[in-house]
Amino acid sequence: MTLEPTSVDEVERGLRATGYLPSDATALVAYLAVKLDKPVLVEGPAGVGKTELAKALARLLGRELVRLQCYEGLDEAKALYEWNYRKQLLRIQAEAAGTGWDAVQDDIFGEEFLLARPLMTAIASERPVVLLIDEIDKTDQEFEAMLLELLSDFQISIPELGKVEARTQPVVLLTSNNTRELTEALKRRCLYLWVDYPDPEHELEIVRLHTPELDETVARKLVEVVHEVRELDLKKPPSIAESIDWARALLLLGADDLDAETFRATMSVIVKHRTDLETVAARVGLRLQGAPDGARAG
Ligand SMILES: Nc1ncnc2c1ncn2[C@@H]1O[C@H](COP(=O)(O)OP(=O)(O)OP(=O)(O)O)[C@@H](O)[C@H]1O
Ligand SMILES: [Mg+2]
Numbered sequence: 001m002t003l004e005p006t007s008v009d010e011v012e013r014g015l016r017a018t019g020y021l022p023s024d025a026t027a028l029v030a031y032l033a034v035k036l037d038k039p040v041l042v043e044g045p046a047g048v049g050k051t052e053l054a055k056a057l058a059r060l061l062g063r064e065l066v067r068l069q070c071y072e073g074l075d076e077a078k079a080l081y082e083w084n085y086r087k088q089l090l091r092i093q094a095e096a097a098g099t100g101w102d103a104v105q106d107d108i109f110g111e112e113f114l115l116a117r118p119l120m121t122a123i124a125s126e127r128p129v130v131l132l133i134d135e136i137d138k139t140d141q142e143f144e145a146m147l148l149e150l151l152s153d154f155q156i157s158i159p160e161l162g163k164v165e166a167r168t169q170p171v172v173l174l175t176s177n178n179t180r181e182l183t184e185a186l187k188r189r190c191l192y193l194w195v196d197y198p199d200p201e202h203e204l205e206i207v208r209l210h211t212p213e214l215d216e217t218v219a220r221k222l223v224e225v226v227h228e229v230r231e232l233d234l235k236k237p238p239s240i241a242e243s244i245d246w247a248r249a250l251l252l253l254g255a256d257d258l259d260a261e262t263f264r265a266t267m268s269v270i271v272k273h274r275t276d277l278e279t280v281a282a283r284v285g286l287r288l289q290g291a292p293d294g295a296r297a298g
Contacts (some may be wrong), residue, residue, distance in 0.1 A: 003033060003062050005031060005060070008027050010031075011027045015060055017052075018056045018060050018211065019056065020052055020053065020056030021209060022293070023132075023198065026193075028054065032191055033172075033191055034061070037171075038191060039133065039174060039188065039189060039190045039191070041136075041190040041191070042176070042184070042195060043176045043178055043193070043194055043195070044177075044195035044196055045196070046177055046199075046237055047239025047241035047242060048197060049240055050133055054130055054132035054173040057173070058130035061171065062108065063127070063128055063130050063171070064129045064130070065172070066118050066122040067131075067132045068117075068119060068134065069120035070135045070136050070137075070138045070139045071135075072140075074139050075141075076146060076265070079117050079118060079119050079143070081115060081116050081158065082115050082117065083115070084115050085115065088113050089152060091104070091113070097108075110161070111161070114158075119147075119150060119156070120208070122169065123150070123155075123164075123167065124166070126167055127166055130170060130171045131171070132175070133147070133172065133174040134174075134178060135176065136174045137176040137179045137182065141183060144182065144186055148183075154166035159209050170175035176191065176203070194288065197230060197237075197239070198240065198278060203223050203227075204223045207243050207244060211244070211247040211251050217257075218250060218256065218257065219247060222226075222246060222247055222258055225258065226243050226270060228241075228284055231273065231282055232276075232279055232283060234276040234280070235275065235276050236272055236276065238270035242270040245270070246269045249266055253266070258288070259292070260288040263284065263288050
């Protein structure tokens, strides 16, 4: 069943019901995207819930999620469509000798011989889908230009076949980790959502949602420490994904407190560079060892 939310509040509650706890900004932009038929560009650091938002939105709207994972060198053949060469060859071989080339050609460049890739699948779908174009910043500008055309016209031109028009309009989410600046042209066509690390209360709620069995005091302390670690100048600050992993690890190990020893033993779950480990051990590790809260190292 597909659903059409009628207020920001409904989106907020709906996303929560699917297991995603949105910020106010996230709920608002998601609502606008559905109502205005506008793509959303979601940017933010790694592991803050950009991809998950698209999945949650698909669950909320009761739509299928079509995902295009971007990578360097991604081309139209993998994103839009390609001809099914094998099938075409078989068709040509099966053709009785003597059939003219024209007849065969008309035949093998028909829809039956087309392999639809995610972008085409999304617009050709009978029922509207949620289209996730994940990590768009990994592609090149040429690909972005092709995408722009698709996002404004919602049609694909196939030289041998003609135009394929959209049957339905997808809700489109593009995510980016900001490894390169996207073009102004793309940004102009999209709503923009910056997803940042959540505040402690919000993160606690997310962690508790994923590990309800973890003792609340431990969970609180965990979030507090993660926020403290994020304040340090690290190569790679811990994300929500890592907070959740850490909570799971502590639960599994049966930790009933997050003391200095437990911290030292498990901090590699949230800190993943050798130099970062040293910084964190020196600053946070020492504090947990007994320095009173008011006298944190640094
Ligand atoms: N608001 C949230 N509510 C519930 N779970 C969340 C929320 N934000 C993040 N998570 C959880 O955090 C994890 C990481 O999220 P996700 O993979 O979507 O991050 P991402 O921003 O796409 O990261 P990357 O840039 O590395 O792809 C997931 O397990 C997701 O369920
Ligand atoms: Mg992602």
